[in-house]
Amino acid sequence: xxxxxxxxxxxxxxxxxxxxxxxxxxxxxxxxxxxxxxxxxxxxxxxxxxxxxxxxxxxxxxxxxxxxxxxxxxxxxxxxxxxxxxxxxxxxxxxxxxxxxxxxxxxxxxxxxxxxxxxxxxxxxxxxxxxxxxxxxxxxxxxxxxxxxxxxxxxxxxxxxxxxxxxxxxxxxx
Numbered sequence: 527x528x529x530x531x532x533x534x535x536x537x538x539x540x541x542x543x544x545x546x547x548x549x550x551x552x553x554x555x556x557x558x559x560x561x562x563x564x565x566x567x568x569x570x571x572x573x574x575x576x577x578x579x580x581x582x583x584x585x586x587x588x589x590x591x592x593x594x595x596x597x598x599x600x601x602x603x604x605x606x607x608x609x610x611x612x613x614x615x616x617x618x619x620x621x622x623x624x625x626x627x628x629x630x631x632x633x634x635x636x637x638x639x640x641x642x643x644x645x646x647x648x649x650x651x652x653x654x655x656x657x658x659x660x661x662x663x664x665x666x667x668x669x670x671x672x673x674x675x676x677x678x679x680x681x682x683x684x685x686x687x688x689x690x691x692x693x694x695x696x697x698x699x700x
Contacts, residue, residue, distance in 0.1 A: 527556055577628070584625035585642050587611065588649040591618060595652055607697070608652035619650060619658030626650070627665050634669060656698045659691045 534552055537543030569575050591610025598606040612618035626646040629639040650658045663684040670680025691698045 527559065530555060581625040581628055584622045585629075585645065588622055588645050591649055592645070592652070607654045608649055610649070615653035615655040616657040619653055619655045619661060622646060622649065623658070623661050623665070626662070627669075630665065630669060634672075654695050654697045656691075656695075656700075659688065659695075659698060663688055 530552055534543060534548040538545050538548055566576070569579075587610060591608055591612075594610050595606060595608040607615045609615045609618045612621060626643070629642040629646065632639050633643050647662075650662055666680050666684050666687075667677075670676040670683075
């Protein structure tokens, strides 16, 4: 923070930065920096615990997205692409996909988290996001590659799912 402050003051003094722009940037960077510093201090740098917290939040983020999507469809009297609290469907998918993969892995290895997988699957389908669809397809390939006997079935499932998505979605074709 000291480096940013000195750098900003020098920029303002030399006329390469305005005071208002410096204050805006310094405030935003300071908030992020302090947030992450205290977050990791709070969890004692336990990254596994941090990821588990993220995965749980991503699950609830997807549940909220389903309610937001239903409300948007009712208000507009038309099908809306699910984006939840994100600005667009692809961003929504980017936010939840790591958790989706982790829950899918846990489902395959420990037979846990079926409900979470169903929620994430429904949310990604309703997002009609080509990024989401392709990422899920890639995830299926990665998860099925753990076993040589499942790699062919994984590839066939991916081809079938992408074919259905291509046929059904103009967004995906585009």
